[in-house]
Amino acid sequence: MALGARGLTGAVVAGAGLAAGAAWLWRNQGTVATSRPVNEWTFTHMSVLMPVDTVPRSARPRPLARREGALEGFGYAFGGRWRTLDDLHRRTHTTGFAVVHRGALVHEAYPGVFASPDTRFQLFSLTKSVTSVLVGIAREEGALGLDDQVVSHLPALAGSAYDGTTVGHLLDMCSGVGGVEDYADPDAPVNRFERAVTGGGSVLDVIRSLPRAAAPGTAFNYSTLDTQVLGQVLEAATGEPLARCAARRLWDPAGAESDAYYFLTRGRPRVALGGGSFNATVRDLARLGLLLARGGERDGRQVVPAAWVERGRGTGLPHLEVGALGDGLPAHYGYANQWWTLGGEHRAFTGLGIHGQFLWIDPVADAVVVKTSAWPTADDLERDAETVAALTALVSWLDARG
Numbered sequence: 073m074a075l076g077a078r079g080l081t082g083a084v085v086a087g088a089g090l091a092a093g094a095a096w097l098w099r100n101q102g103t104v105a106t107s108r109p110v111n112e113w114t115f116t117h118m119s120v121l122m123p124v125d126t127v128p129r130s131a132r133p134r135p136l137a138r139r140e141g142a143l144e145g146f147g148y149a150f151g152g153r154w155r156t157l158d159d160l161h162r163r164t165h166t167t168g169f170a171v172v173h174r175g176a177l178v179h180e181a182y183p184g185v186f187a188s189p190d191t192r193f194q195l196f197s198l199t200k201s202v203t204s205v206l207v208g209i210a211r212e213e214g215a216l217g218l219d220d221q222v223v224s225h226l227p228a229l230a231g232s233a234y235d236g237t238t239v240g241h242l243l244d245m246c247s248g249v250g251g252v253e254d255y256a257d258p259d260a261p262v263n264r265f266e267r268a269v270t271g272g273g274s275v276l277d278v279i280r281s282l283p284r285a286a287a288p289g290t291a292f293n294y295s296t297l298d299t300q301v302l303g304q305v306l307e308a309a310t311g312e313p314l315a316r317c318a319a320r321r322l323w324d325p326a327g328a329e330s331d332a333y334y335f336l337t338r339g340r341p342r343v344a345l346g347g348g349s350f351n352a353t354v355r356d357l358a359r360l361g362l363l364l365a366r367g368g369e370r371d372g373r374q375v376v377p378a379a380w381v382e383r384g385r386g387t388g389l390p391h392l393e394v395g396a397l398g399d400g401l402p403a404h405y406g407y408a409n410q411w412w413t414l415g416g417e418h419r420a421f422t423g424l425g426i427h428g429q430f431l432w433i434d435p436v437a438d439a440v441v442v443k444t445s446a447w448p449t450a451d452d453l454e455r456d457a458e459t460v461a462a463l464t465a466l467v468s469w470l471d472a473r474g
Contacts, residue, residue: 105121106427106450107448108165108446108447108448109185109446111427111446111448112165112167112184112185112186112446113185113186114194115167115193115194115427115444115446116167116184116186116187116191116192116193116194117186118192118194118335118349118351119192119333119335119351121335122270122335122336122338122349123335123336123337123338123342124333124334124335124336124351125313125314125315125333125334125336125342125344126315126331126332126333127315127318127319127323127328127331127332127333127334127352128319128323128324128331129323129328129329129330129331130323130324130325130326130327130328130329131324132324132327133327133328133329134326134327134328134329134359134370136172136176136177136355136358136359137175137176137177138176138177138178139173139176139177139178140178142171142173142178142179142470142473143157143171143178143179143466143469143470146465146466146469147465148160148461148462148465148466149461149465150457150458150461150462151458155462157169157179157181157462157466160458160459160462161181161183162183163455163458164428164443164445164447164455164458164459165428165445165446165447165448165455166181166183166184166428166443166444166445167182167183167184167185167186167187167193167444167445167446168181168182168183168184168187168191168193168354168442168443168444169181169182169183169354169441169442169443169444170354170355170357170358170441170442171439171440171441171442171466171470172358172361172362172439172440172441173437173438173439173440173470174438174439175362175438177355177358178470180354180355182354184444184446187444189353189354189355190330190353191353191354192330192331192332192333192351192352192353193351193352193353193354193429193444194335194349194351195348195350195351195352195357195423195425195429195444196348196425196426196427196429197296197299197347197348197423197424197425197426197429198350198357198423198424198425198429198430198431199299199334199345199346199347199348199349199350199425200296200299200346200347200348200410200423201384201410201411201423201431202318202322202350202360202423203299203302203303203306203314203346203347203410204243204384204409204410204411205322205360205364205376205380206306206314206317206318206321206322207239207243207302207306208376208377208380208381208383208409209321209322209375209376209377209380210306210309210310210317210321211377211380212377212380215309215310216239216305216306216309217239218238218239218240218243219238219239219240220238220239220305220309221235221236221237221238222234222235222237222238222239222242222301222305223235225304225305225308225309226301226304226305226308228276228280229279229280229301232279232280232282233247233248233249233250233282233283233284233285234247234249234279234282234301236288237249237288237301238288238289239302239305240289241288241289242298242299242301242302242305243302243409243410244292244387244389244392244407244408244409245292245293245294245295245298245407245410246288246289246290246291246292246293246391246392247288247293247295247298247301248284248285248286248287248288248289248290248291248293249282249283249284249285249293249295249297249298250282250283250285250293250295250297250298251282251283251285251293252293252400253294253295253296255426255449255450255451261278261282261295261297262295262296262297264278264281265278265279265296265297265300268337268339269337269338269345270338271338271339272337272338272339273339274339275300275337275339275343278297279297279300279301282297290391291391292391292392292396292397292398292407294397294401294407296347296348297347298347299346299347299348299410300345300346300347302346302347302410303344303345303346303347304343304346306346307344313344314334314344314346315333315334315344318332318334318350321375322360322375322376323356325370325373325375326356326359326360326363326370326375327359327370328352328356328359328360329353329355329356329359330352330353330355330356332350332351332352332353332356333350333351334349334350334351335349335351336349348425354442354444357431357442358440358442360431361431361432361433361440361441361442362440363375363376364376364381364384364433364435365433365434365435365438365439365440366435366438367381367382367435368380368381380409381435383408383409384408384409384410384411384413384421385408385411385413385419385420385421385435386406386408386413386415386419386421387408387409389408392406392407392408392413393406393413393415394406394413394414394415402453402456402457402460404457404460408421411423412424414464417436418434418435418436418437418467419435419436420432420433420434420435420436420437420467421433426447426450426451427445427446427447427449427450428443428444428445428446428447428452428455428456428459429443429444429445430442430443430444430445430459430463432463432467434467434471436471437467437468437470437471439467439470439471441463441466441467443459443463
């Protein structure tokens with residue numbers, strides 16, 4: 073049946089409205105996808121939204137023993153009040169949570185709407201710590217060294233601000249390249265990078281456009297693009313994409329029970345994000361944490377060099393010590409080897425991702441805590457402070473009870 077003039081006009085207007093809405097959604101997809109409550113779905117369904125490269129589960133999954141009752145009666149002080157784990161989960165939008173102590177899973181919870189033991193969670197910058205582990209293994213194999221020049225592995229960056237930067241500079245976020253990682257600034261390098269990843273643009277062009285801000289090795293500047301470069305150096309040095317590198321060197325020997333994956337750029341050639349696109353289950357992250365808490369060893373096999381694990385607990389560089397990272401960063405963190413250091417007698421360390429992702433490792437207490445979250449904003453100093461207070465208290469509670 074043919075449309076009348078009025079009906080045709082209405083259809084045209086409606087079609088134009090849909091087109092405009094689709095264009096707006098495309099331009100603002102990052103904002104929509106990371107805002108609550110949508111982000112609870114987004115952070116557990118990245119494989120629906122982006123192309124991916126799978127990291128297969130281990131051929132020899134590592135069983136996790138269970139021990140009940142270890143956290144019965146636990147609470148923590150924050151904001152002048154005594155709080156419980158349920159308070160932590162509610163106040164900091166926890167989606168998945170697991171605690172391993174002395175090799176046993178003593179607590180597991182999935183408060184997230186779409187969360188379960190089988191859910192792969194988007195880990196954002198916690199990916200950086202995984203990349204560091206892979207670099208350490210590849211270095212032990214002789215594929216690359218800390219003093220290697222970036223451009224010796226990535227000639228396409230010759231003449232860019234990364235010309236003169238070493239692998240060691242990238243690991244400690246001291247490349248001297250780029251500006252402040254400010255998710256609220258649409259023109260910040262990290263946001264231009266995100267638009268290239270999701271919009272089909274050139275990641276290489278963004279990296280090459282970054283200015284020199286300081287001499288390499290002299291100042292800390294947290295930068296996702298540094299780790300993107302590090303991941304691409306690793307791929308070039310090993311001759312393998314990140315997913316295959318991770319599967320063979322880490323996921324299989326660590327005993328992962330589930331497939332993980334990296335999401336890839338929409339533009340071609342497809343590129344995994346060494347600084348932010350790893351997705352895995354909470355339990356498998358706990359297995360990774362347990363491996364590192366035990367000095368990189370599993371069942372008599374040295375999977376990760378012990379010295380590399382130690383490097384992630386602090387390098388002794390004054391500008392990377394706890395409290396020395398500069399304005400805008402919490403004083404309870406230092407930095408080393410793509411990990412956030414916590415200092416103190418135990419020299420615990422943690423991987424972090426925006427929106428509240430944590431892999432907390434205390435080798436002295438032989439304790440690991442995994443927390444995935446869906447914070448309303450990328451960074452939240454108050455929720456970070458409460459999480460740090462809670463996890464510090466939790467590990468102390470376990471350590472005191474043996």
